[in-house]
């Protein structure tokens with residue numbers, strides 16, 4: 377009798393000495409592999425995996441699609457077949473064979489707005505509509521202008537990593553003012569591209585002019601009282 381053929385997957389990310397019943401495939405783009413839960417974001421991947429572990433007894437794991445893409449064991453020798461779907465299919469084969477995985481949740485962004493569809497469902501935007509979320513990059517962190525009530529206008533400025541929701545003001549059609557630090561002053565304008573908002577540094581000229589005039593009057597009054605200056609007519613009378 378010869379050695380029985382190995383049923384494991386050759387290479388790949390899954391170690392056959394591990395075993396996971398439930399695997400989530402997601403992306404690290406925009407911090408969408410992890411986010412803070414809150415009153416309106418009731419779960420994230422960690423809490424979902426904990427729930428399945430507790431309630432269903434499933435051993436869970438999370439895999440980044442970026443790791444799947446960079447694993448050359450999943451690449452097809454024929455470039456034509458070496459696409460995203462093919463690499464994910466290869467990973468699934470690997471997981472079934474080496475981890476004996478029963479469930480794979482392929483999380484993603486089906487509407488292509490760069491905003492995780494699972495978060496869209498929780499935050500109120502439409503996970504099948506691309507135009508309701510606009511992704512912008514500020515200092516390397518992806519933020520989103522989100523239309524929560526489907527009226528075609530963005531309502532909040534959102535950071536998935538900190539779960540910060542900042543005010544937006546629609547200045548005119550498709551132009552927004554954004555207060556990113558919540559100090560009551562607009563920091564950015566967005567009209568298709570993001571720009572620093574100079575109006576937040578506006579000098580209150582009218583207030584400044586009134587103050588300057590008042591200071592000049594007070595100084596003149598003091599100098600007059602001290603006799604340092606006097607009116608010409610008074611000296612002439614003497």
Ligand SMILES: [Ca+2]
Nearest residue numbers: 485489491493
């Ligand atoms: Ca989406």
Ligand SMILES: [Ca+2]
Nearest residue numbers: 489502503505
């Ligand atoms: Ca959407």
Ligand SMILES: [Ca+2]
Nearest residue numbers: 523525529531
């Ligand atoms: Ca809206």
Ligand SMILES: [Ca+2]
Nearest residue numbers: 557559561563
């Ligand atoms: Ca501000």
